[in-house]
Amino acid sequence: MQKYINPPKQDWEGLLQRPPVDVSGLFDSVATVLDDIAREGDTAIVRYSEKFDGYAGTNLVVSPEEFDIAEKQIPSELKQAIQRAAYNIDSFHKAQWQTAVKVETEPGVTCWQKSVPIEKVGLYIPGGTAPLFSTVLMLGIPARIAGCEEIVMCTPPGKTGIVNPAILYAAKTAGIKKVFKVGGIQAIGAMAYGTQTVPKVYKIFGPGNRYVTAAKQLITIRGTAIDMPAGPSEVLVMADDSANPAFVAADLLSQAEHGADSQVILLTNSPELLDATMAEIDKQVRQLPREAGASSALSNSKAFLLPSVDVMMEMSNHYAPEHLILSVRNAGQLAERVRNAGSVFIGHYSPESAGDYASGTNHTLPTHGCARAYSGVNLSSFLKKISFQEITGEGLKSLGPVIEKMAEAEELLGHKQAVSIRLEHLKS
Amino acid sequence: MQKYINPPKQDWEGLLQRPPVDVSGLFDSVATVLDDIAREGDTAIVRYSEKFDGYAGTNLVVSPEEFDIAEKQIPSELKQAIQRAAYNIDSFHKAQWQTAVKVETEPGVTCWQKSVPIEKVGLYIPGGTAPLFSTVLMLGIPARIAGCEEIVMCTPPGKTGIVNPAILYAAKTAGIKKVFKVGGIQAIGAMAYGTQTVPKVYKIFGPGNRYVTAAKQLITIRGTAIDMPAGPSEVLVMADDSANPAFVAADLLSQAEHGADSQVILLTNSPELLDATMAEIDKQVRQLPREAGASSALSNSKAFLLPSVDVMMEMSNHYAPEHLILSVRNAGQLAERVRNAGSVFIGHYSPESAGDYASGTNHTLPTHGCARAYSGVNLSSFLKKISFQEITGEGLKSLGPVIEKMAEAEELLGHKQAVSIRLEHLKS
Incomplete structure (x- = not known):
């Protein structure tokens, strides 16, 4: 993992660039x-x-x-x-x-x-x-x-x-x-x-x-x-000094094992946690059957030492990760400030694997920054919403002139006529 | 408008074909x-x-x-x-x-x-x-x-x-x-x-x-x-003998005035309503400033005489219109059987123009059959849904073995390890 210490904001865009997914x-x-x-x-x-x-x-x-x-x-x-x-x-x-x-x-x-x-x-x-x-x-x-x-x-x-x-x-x-x-x-x-x-x-x-x-x-x-545009899977872990470096390393590796395309990002405000996590990664990666893929993903991955949890949240919202793990104090409160993410894992005992398999949330999620505009798969992905309106004669008498006026201003007189002909009928 | 009398179902697909919108x-x-x-x-x-x-x-x-x-x-x-x-x-x-x-x-x-x-x-x-x-x-x-x-x-x-x-x-x-x-x-x-x-x-x-x-x-x-794929605007009107032919004609014309690309479909089970509507269209179209465009749209448009309201609803759901007007008896009950449509106008006093301008529903709607899978623009179009999960130590103790078993079967041992390492810690 490449380490960056408090990079200026104007560099964020470049540092957080994902490899292009143009097919x-x-x-x-x-x-x-x-x-x-x-x-x-x-x-x-x-x-x-x-x-x-x-x-x-x-x-x-x-x-x-x-x-x-x-x-x-x-x-x-x-x-x-x-x-x-x-x-x-x-x-x-x-x-x-x-x-x-x-x-x-x-x-x-x-x-x-x-x-x-x-x-x-x-x-x-x-x-x-x-x-x-x-x-x-x-x-x-x-x-x-x-x-x-x-x-x-x-x-x-x-x-x-x-x-x-x-x-x-x-x-x-x-x-x-x-x-x-x-x-x-x-x-x-x-x-x-x-x-x-x-x-x-x-x-x-x-x-x-x-x-x-x-x-x-x-x-x-x-x-x-x-459902949504697809890209390589990714995780961003936010960790402070309350986090367990072994857990953080395991979370990063669980994403890295998907292979070279995967994106793994660590944000922390603790130099000790950063060093300890790096050491844990070196130790744990060797135990993985998919070590080669994981190492390759890690070589493209980035760890940022930032001045505060606030800046960490700002960078995370800028990146818009598919998976976001909050291994920090008061993770529940912090979660309320998430603006862009697919699925969020709150606290030290909520690994990404839980949502990948069994917590109940969906694991089909927006990657590659799509979390800025797309939801993950959920019940509404299998539904469409149909609008209905039912207007009574009295209702049209009241609202009709508004419609006539607007249709006229848009030069759509057929639209106006569909109202006028009804209003005439209601008068008679 | 071309008239079709009770065409067999195998012909529906062909008869209801929209012009291709391949850009x-x-x-x-x-x-x-x-x-x-x-x-x-x-x-x-x-x-x-x-x-x-x-x-x-x-x-x-x-x-x-x-x-x-x-x-x-x-x-x-x-x-x-x-x-x-x-x-x-x-x-x-x-x-x-x-x-x-x-x-x-x-x-x-x-x-x-x-x-x-x-x-x-x-x-x-x-x-x-x-x-x-x-x-x-x-x-x-x-x-x-x-x-x-x-x-x-x-x-x-x-x-x-x-x-x-x-x-x-x-x-x-x-x-x-x-x-x-x-x-x-x-x-x-x-x-x-x-x-x-x-x-x-x-x-x-x-x-x-x-x-x-x-x-x-x-x-x-x-x-x-x-928001959604775009295509020419369209309306399907279902009318029975309770409908007013002048209203039905005005509704069809309000869509036709958008020009040659527009799609206008009438479904009815009443031969009298069909004839009377045709006569009304001939009369009303001449009063429109956009007569040329409307006439051109009408020449591509279709009216179907069908044996029952049930068959009308079946054909409408097959077509999946952007706008659907229910000018029939018990329109409110019938509306519950709509499966595919963008916006539905219930009863004789709910013209499409009402939803185009002022009833409150949105007029940015799925065209070209997209209503089978897409919603019109609504509040959720401007939102995305983020998933959250918060798992306690006790929760992970209980659910962890399920995750481990599944990750192992998917040969993703890094995913398993992110749980195992936490369960080990919880034991100690």
Whole structure:
């Protein structure tokens, strides 16, 4: 980690720069694949799955038998852990339901908003080195609570055509029945356009590599919604002299193990904590199976010694971290001053891993500074709000002239007429 | 309008097809302008404003004097109308505040979400044939209620360098002080990148032409959030024999007057209402100053005679209209079955114009079928939700083993270690 001692504010922007995540260079090649999928459907899926992923099978559907086999393969301790995490995620997301409030803005003019589920949603669960079954829970459970009628999940089956059993068990736990053996660009294309086998959806969720990100950006432009822009994962830890350096080091390493792209930032006002944390990192990193990736991430990472907790909070809000850990005194009070962050972990016993898996909060969060404008995935990500208004004859008599006057000033006389013709009728 | 009598369901998709809104063909030329703005700032703004809009001035800022002059130019009746609309928009959007609910998902594990304003937002108000000051209220008022610290507005000044007074008066009413004389791609670029004069923002709102839409799509890919994809405006009217054909015709025409791109759809189960509405349209269209545009929109528009209100609702949900008018018996009950729509107008005295201007609901709504997955602009468009979790030592003792088990199964031992190291400490 590179150390910086109280850099002047004008340097913050440069020091906190993230590596650019521009995948537009991939657009041409990704668009070709998407166009082929839109035109050919399953045929293109099968062709590209063989080419990109080495899966030569034509069977794209996970069968009920495969779910059963997967369930039998999962040790009961892991099952219980998944069930308990699912329960907490369920509790937290269920509490996010809002009731519609009817507002009578004027006598006879009643307006309200109603949250309605997005009917068809698609969840993408990447493959790769580890089976990220926790993401299945994080996307599938709120989709089910929202009441989405059709929940489609795609995940790459590897060369063998077998989906990781923990992923299938998590899908079953979340109530997802339609799982397809399709990965990468093909998965995004299949769910955006629909094929003979994979249903078309209206919004696609989930993480992925650069190709998946490029495909998600392209389908947004073409009319399918996505959860949020994706980038490498990141954590910012704020620690003062009340923090335990071993905990802080472990938190930084838990993010660094995601590999070279990850961003790890430490802010502290204690020189002793800084030195002790550095020493702990050196010690702990050697115990990690993913030591190489973690070391590589750490070499790009930064530790700042700052004059006060106030300045630390200011820098954190400037950076807008995906994960923010507050390992400081009065962390609860300090949390109220967070302006830009995805998910905040308060106090010495709230590691990021808790939110990654089991506390109940969602782990699909805005990265790369997107926390300035985007929320993480939550129940409302699976809903849209529809406005309603109901106006009585009396209400229109009162409000109508206001509408007429404004429509006239905007030179939209058809808009005015729709009111005038009713007011005439009400007079007669 | 083209008439269709009870078409079979398999034809719906084709019959309800909207014209494609693909602006990706403009990306190369728009990207050049954006890149120049990112590099040169105001210099590029001034150069392109002269080239595209014929405004050769270098003054990009609306001065306090210009606000004062504008206010004096507005007739008091229009001022009162704007104030009353603003009051209703304010009431409805204020009622959308949610309070954070803390959930103890397990003993010692407390999670909550908090809505926090997006600090810097940009509002784009197009110029063109009519001064759309109502959009200033629709975007500015919820931004102010949300508590956005910096609200920036851009609007083209025409060749004269003078912004329409109603737009400035609406801006003042909404509490917007920073208004810039910048239009089109330049406005989007200026707010996305920031220039010497125009502040950079995190999210950009507002309608615009194809170039503005292309610019908004490109800056989304580059890291600035936008409100939603934009397309031509549209209305779907459901009417039964309780409807007044003159009202229905006026509602259809109020949308058609937006011009050839607009989409106008009528669904009815009454042949008499259909014929009478057609006759009314022929009569009323001739009274409109925008007759040519309205006639052109009508020639692309469709009227469907369907067997029942149930089928009408099914077709409407399939189409996912931006505006949906329910001119039917028991419209209030029927409204509960709306699954896909931007804003719904219930009963015979709720014309679309009411929501366009003054009922209190927002008129920035999802078009082109986006209502399947997107909400219209509302208070939450100017907020993001941050998750928080606070775990006690006892809470982690209980939940920790679940996290350890899951992290281990995902082969993320750094994640596990962040818990294990704390559990060790708690034992000692």
